[in-house]
Amino acid sequence: MELNKKFIVGVYSDPDEVVSAVKKIQTNKIKVHEVYSPFAIHGIDEALGYKRSRLPIAAFLFGMLGTLLALTMQFWMMGIDWPMIIGGKNFASLPPFIPVTFELTVLISALGMVGVFMVASDLKPYKKVKLMDNRITDDKHVIAIDLGANNGASDEIKNLLKETGAEEVNEKNFE
């Protein structure tokens, strides 16, 4: 997500205050850019109106892919490409293929989903991170409000943040 230049940043300590603050701010027709916190605050995504993540679907699809891959591989290798008499058993039969199928299903599903998550959330080792406040990975929660998106009503916003219990309110510019 491309960050705009100017932000107003409210810093909180208590996660519950943050949730109520977000609600309050939004009722005042002010768009909250994003909330940053050291740990997941429960209820915040509802407050911000985030939809339920679609990652489970991705996981399921990748899982199916794994199952399919595993079964075709095994039946093709053992039954079609190079059949061999092993222990007098049939060349290819389902029961002995179950374990590998299961493992590949889990593996591909897990890797696929995590991959999607990384891409979706734009997480990558070489990413230059821009923080609203250095303490958000310690113990502070931050509500960031994009001035550009709220046609520069900065003072009003600052007060609003103070009211909702922000310990401090700063401006943050990304040059």
Add this chain to the structure above:
Amino acid sequence: MEVVSTVRPPLVTGGKTASDVTNDICRQVEGKPSKSWLMGMAISLTALAIGLYATIVLLWEGIGVWGLNKTVGWAWDITNFVWWVGIGHAGTLISAILLLFRQKWRMSINRAAEAMTIFAVICAAMFPGFHMGRLWLGFYWALPLPNTFGSLWVNFNSPLLWDVFAISTYFIVSAVFWYIGLIPDFATIRDRAKNKISKMIYGALSFGWDGAAKTWSRYESVALILAGLATPLVLSVHTIVSFDFATSVIPGWHTTIFPPYFVAGAIFSGFAMVMTLMLVARHVMNLKDYITIYHIELMNIIIIITGSIVGVAYLTELFISWYSGVPAEQYAFLNRATGPYWWAYWTMMTCNVISPQLFWIRKIRTSIVASFILSIVVNIGMWFERFVIIVTSLHRDYLPSSWAMFYPTFYDVGEYLFSLGFFFTCFLLFAKFFPVVNMAEVKSIIKSTGSTIKTSK
């Protein structure tokens, strides 16, 4: 939404605030290594060195340096393999299953437990490697590669091949799960880092984490789904390992009870090992407020339960062998208990069935010393369980003409030493340079379950 009854003892004591958590945990990472840490490192490195020598000789001379023979084709190698895999079960179990059950007390131990899992699985994977007559070919011929790599495809009927898939899947998924958990904490360290290098390193490790609410919500569902996937995985791994024996024709191996019995045993030994490590970490890293007596007690309870399951399994085995009416089967178990390896069998019985029952007594259950000793006893017992299953079944099977004894050599022991050395070296390095407690998660419960509730002004 998590409901926590207030009567429960606090999971974090000492009136910690979120920033205290950060400080306590990061101090380990940023500060100079402690004396006890260096000492532990020295010990495990010596073990590693001795083991390394044994390994080199093994690879140079051949499997013959071990005590194996034409009758007993597996002994310490596969015993160690199964033992390590078993230990490797606790970590993912704690973080995955307990997460699904919303057991918050997991939060301060799951990080270390997962690390332990990963190292244990690596140790486990060593042995199927080393025990091969031709490792230099085996390590890639065991993969389904086109015929140009050697010949033929692999044999999907072979439990040993199932192992290859099970172990590697388990390893990868656990590693991913663990790393996902680490990302926010790496970010924490990154933002506290003073010098450039560590800032850069931890920056890279943290994948540019900025703690945005959107990411957090995705992050949560990822964790949940991974937990959902890892849970059956944990159960499958040792089930498949047990197939190595269950699908064979050797009396004492050919046993349908093995899958549940092995899984229970795995959790049993896994928790014991977690206990051992936690108690050490708790002491060395001074985490008394994060790993409380309450944690220890809960883990001990799990040890009683799994231990009892294992005990029941042993008795069932005996009963079934008699009930089967198959002479070879009956003899196999009679031989276990009364044959030349009776001592191994009774060591196993004492350590695995009798000793954990002591935890019924609250005093012992909540005593750190007792827990520490018993946790080690249990893992000795679990090692012998595998030894008994493998060696005493093989050494006297169908044809009396081939009956033989197995005597370990220095190199059998050396190989084991190698894995132990490797394991503790890795774990100590982890304890020094990684956040041993999941800060983000712990912070999230400070308010609800901390000992002092911070009142909002």
Add this chain to the structure above:
Amino acid sequence: MEENIKRYWNGLEQLKNDPEYVKYADKEFPQELPVGKEDSATPSSSRRDFLKMMGFSVAAASLAACEAPVRKAIPYLNKPVNLVPGVPNYYASTYSLGGDYCSIVVKTREGRPIKIQGNKLSHFSKGGTSAQVEASVLSLYDKERITDPLLDGEKSEWEVVDAEIIKQLKTIADQNGQIRIVSHSVLSPTTQDILDKFLEKFPSSKHIVYDTDSMHGMRVANKNNFGLALIPAYNFDKAEVIISFDADFLGNWLNAVGYSRDYAKTRKINKEHRKMSRHYQYESLMSLTGSNADYRIPIKPSQQGIIIAKLYNLIASKAGQNTLNVADPGEVKFLAKAADQLWSARGKSLVVAGSNDPDVQMLVNGINAMLGNYGSTIDLSKPVNLKQGDDKAMDAFLKELAEGKIGSVIFYNANPVYNHPKGSEIADSLSKTSLSISTSGVKDETASLVKYILPDHHYLESWNDAEPVPGHLSLAQPSITPLFDTRQVQESLLTWIEEEITDYYQYLNNTWERKYFPTQQKITEFQTFWDQSLHDGVYDYDAGSISPGDFLPLDNVAQGIGRKYPASNDGLELVLYSKIGIGNGTQANNPWLQEMPDPITKTTWDNYLTVPQALARELGIGADGNQFPVATLNARGMTMKVPVLVQPGQARGTLGLALGYGRKNAGIVANNLGIDAYPLMDNSRGFWSNVILEGVNIEPLSETYRIAQTQTHHTYMGRTNVIQEAYLEEYQADPAAGRHYANIAASMDLDRKMGDGKVDGKIDAKKITLWKGHDYNNHHWGLMVDMNSCIGCSACTISCQVENNVPVVGKEEVLNRRDMHWIRIDRYYSSDAPVNDPVGMEEAAENPEITHQPMMCQHCNNAPCETVCPVVATTHSTEGLNQMTYNRCVGTRYCANNCPYKVRRFNWFKYHDNDQFSMNISMHNDLGKMVLNPDVVVRSRGVMEKCSFCVQRIQYGKLEAKLEGRRPKDGEINVACAESCPSEALVFGDLNDPESRINKMMKVKEDNGNKVIQEDRIYTVLEEIGVRPNVFYTTKIRNKDLEDKNA
């Protein structure tokens, strides 16, 4: 053999009798070969030539070794006549070593002898071989062979030594100095002829013949009884009742190979023919023969004489002849029974004794005479020429030698310094001779003391003939050009007596033309006759039968017996015996034989003192794992430290010690291995005896000694799914007697499915399966083991080892239970304990019944090993073979663990080209490697191996048949073990071929797709686990009366 006739021709020249051919007939290849043109005159170059030519095969051998680098490869520039790389040539020949004899066929590849098989055309050795015969091919490639004539240990030239020797012999003869030729029995009439010429030329010379295990006593006895100092022919196949007193006629006694086949004939039974011979064995030690007896009664050696006398009296009273007056041994088990049966089987019975005591042999003669066995089971008219040793003459020679009366002594392939009881005396007094010569091929104990060592060819490099029985000749032809600058003894002798023809081939040829060609009319052309004999290896003619005098009654035998055999002897007695593998020690340096498990004790690499259980209990000694007690043995004034092994079935108060060990100059393999027992031989009773009756005692020491055994658990724990046995009476009543059927109770549902397949409410385990399996429509190879005929001789073990390049791993590795033999023979003792007493069952009975069970890969159709291999290194062929793909194997050993028969063998170390395994000489040096079979790879370190049913032979046989556009005939394709088996206990063949022997013997019936075996005796080991082996066993039937079951 028949199919191979054309292969024996050495090309057209041979047919045309082209002089060029005759000139080079004894050379392996015609001289047109490019190699060795430069100076084929000097012998040294012919060796180099040979090596050059063999370079190819050396490369083949090293190539064969998985992933081993190719050292040198010199292809044939011009292909030698009749030599196609990859195609074996067979040469009929004769094995004669240390006085033993066997008619053989030598398999050569690219000019190298690599395998020895029995010659089926011989009616003396009857197509079988023994472990020693099988192994003897290795000694050809022994790096320690002497390569040139040696003068005082220095390399010399034949011309030089010849000149010197001729001169010296002359001078000695002129001063009428004594000349002696010392040798073992000489079977070759032509050689004898040359020896006679020698004795003629030097009148003061004598030919001294001695045997390591002398049978002089028997010759003396026959001289007294029939006026002929001979050893008669024994026809075990005609005997219904056999009683043997300490005669190991299936092991080392006379023509054991031939006897084994005859004996086995009388033991083979089936539904139609439910009769078998009865065999009583009265012996002191547990011999191989004893282990096969129906009734085996341990007796003290000191009692032997009077017990035989008692039998004599029992028979005499039946025959109405006057009995002998000898001490009564008291109650002797089953002796009366034996006597009755002998009497009722008059003319169809046989009594033999191993003793060298003339009196005992005369008693035995007397018994056989009364039973009228002469002319039926014993044939005096066809005496056996083996064991011509004359102890008296030898003793005389020793005396003269000691007194310095001997001017010159020639040791003709004899090593008395080691293998004669008085060897040390010979060693001391050899210096008193002015000319001492040994023709030994290796620097053995005797050779290392003489002035001249003039090495003889190896027998595979030699021309020779042999006449084991008058009228039955066999030829030996070289199957390879001499490797070294050696020369045949015959040639040396001819040179020294300055004959005009010194070329032994010529001489032999002429002799045959003169002596034997006229004995037949069929063939008019001598060359044709010669070639025919050469091809067959054997030639029979009418030597005119010897007519023995009538049996002269025994006078003063009774006194002799009375004097030599006390009624009772409380002291310990020592018996010196020779093992099946090492025998008299001539081949001690052969690692194959050293590592061959003794058929009874299953020990390798050692000899030891065997003691009976009772004595062990008394002394409170016993083995703990592989730690065996050590004791000091005192006998005949000698004291030696010996490891002690407790032997069930050994007579109380008797000790046993094997000969053939403790060699000093045998070679790297055998030197200082075990204890030398020869000095203990006793002649205090007027004959050389392997039994010491007086002054024997042992004191246990605190220390222990590790003996390497390949089997450490000796009873079969009452597991009827492994060993199924019954007594003849039971079998006669019910052909399925002793069978253990793997029937299991199954669910109602399955019950319904099976329908009629039920036996007493249970279902045949074979019928229950999860999958229908695969059909083997083309061939379906199978092996049948007749437990009644298997005598446990272990020839198969060695035969397999030679055929399949099985490595020798040495004592240490055997101690680690890592022996590599692909076919082993499990030896089980019976136990007195009840089946519900697992601990008691581990103890063998005091005098146990013994079962020998050959165990090799069972080639299961539902092979558990195949399922578990992660890399499909072991799979099933479409012909029912369980195949091992060495170069795919990564060595997880899972297959070996999951093998219920534990027949898989793992390469724990690199056994080839490894100085830690220098005893594995067939894979250690270039020369030794020439014995390797190029059709079989040498396995690399870290891979699994096992019996392959000699797949290389199967493939070869199929290809041969294919070239001729036909199906392979039964018998064309045979596995090495079955081929070598002297008792035909192993039968290999195609189960799909209705004409095959195996098919007929097992009465295989095709029943819509699956084969039904109708012979009730057939079972497969561990039937109930449903692995469906392709190796089948028959129930072991013992001809023992039920009332004596527990006696």
